[in-house]
Amino acid sequence: MTQLVTRDEMQAIEAYTIHEAGLSADVLTERAAMAAMNVLAAGRFDLSKVLVLAGLGNNGADGVALARLLHQAKIPVTLQFVGNVNRANQAVKDQLKAATACGVERAEKSDFKEPSLIIDAIFGTGLHDDLPEGLQKMLKAANHIDNTVVALDIPTGINADTGDMYGAALKAKATIAFGYPKAGVNRSNGKKMSGRVITQDIGLITPENFDFSIK
Numbered sequence: 107m108t109q110l111v112t113r114d115e116m117q118a119i120e121a122y123t124i125h126e127a128g129l130s131a132d133v134l135t136e137r138a139a140m141a142a143m144n145v146l147a148a149g150r151f152d153l154s155k156v157l158v159l160a161g162l163g164n165n166g167a168d169g170v171a172l173a174r175l176l177h178q179a180k181i182p183v184t185l186q187f188v189g190n191v192n193r194a195n196q197a198v199k200d201q202l203k204a205a206t207a208c209g210v211e212r213a214e215k216s217d218f219k220e221p222s223l224i225i226d227a228i229f230g231t232g233l234h235d236d237l238p239e240g241l242q243k244m245l246k247a248a249n250h251i252d253n254t255v256v257a258l259d260i261p262t263g264i265n266a267d268t269g270d271m272y273g274a275a276l277k278a279k280a281t282i283a284f285g286y287p288k289a290g291v292n293r294s295n296g297k298k299m300s301g302r303v304i305t306q307d308i309g310l311i312t313p314e315n316f317d318f319s320i321k
């Protein structure tokens with residue numbers, strides 16, 4: 107069985123990889139985006155018009171990096187931030203600089219009926235507490251449209267430990283889990299909102315004899 111991890115365990119493994127083993131967070135972001143690109147390029151999804159919804163943390167940075175890779179592969183892609191990009195973390199700002207330099211198209215708002223595929227890079231394992239009300243409404247409306255959504259790491263709105271919803275969640279056809287699938291994709295609402303979970307190696311270095319809580 108694939109090893110599942112809690113949010114704390116994932117953060118501990120990431121911290122070990124970055125601070126003890128010395129791989130930079132940028133490398134991990136690039137690996138995550140490349141892993142997602144490989145899954146998308148395998149032919150199972152309609153890539154005629156891709157919309158990447160990106161948040162302001164590292165999950166968003168993965169999304170912005172993916173938008174750049176899609177654009178460089180000549181796949182029509184639009185990048186839309188959810189939230190004010192001026193408040194984004196440095197990883198997102200760095201990724202946006204590279205994406206802009208490549209000519210990735212941005213949108214402020216979009217009709218969710220139009221894209222052939224929506225990439226959910228709004229929130230990942232960093233989410234705690236209920237989503238802002240406006241975002242909850244937006245996700246519920248998007249779920250009604252029933253467009254194809256692929257979530258990066260975990261669907262936005264799902265508690266990575268319990269699978270419960272933080273007010274709402276964006277329903278995915280597939281979830282590309284980075285390193286390890288999070289416990290929440292297998293539990294409660296997480297199970298039905300994650301779709302098919304595809305786990306991808308991104309080069310994380312797990313400490314020897316790491317004591318996983320889920321056996």
Ligand SMILES: NC(=O)C1=CN([C@@H]2O[C@H](COP(=O)(O)OP(=O)(O)OC[C@H]3O[C@@H](n4cnc5c(N)ncnc54)[C@H](O)[C@@H]3O)[C@@H](O)[C@H]2O)[C@H](O)CC1
Pocket residue numbers: 120124131134135138161162163164165166168228229230231232233234235236237238258259260284308
């Ligand atoms: N750490 C790494 O090197 C890598 C991480 N990967 C990806 O990163 C996400 C986890 O990223 P993180 O920055 O920890 O969190 P999020 O992007 O999920 O959230 C961003 C930010 O949002 C704030 N926040 C939390 N709850 C709320 C709320 N209810 N309302 C509003 N804002 C909220 C909080 O401050 C967070 O910091 C992981 O899933 C991976 O996709 C990579 O895979 C590569 C390496």
Ligand SMILES: [K+]
Pocket residue numbers: 165226227228229230257258259260261262
């Ligand atoms: K996500």
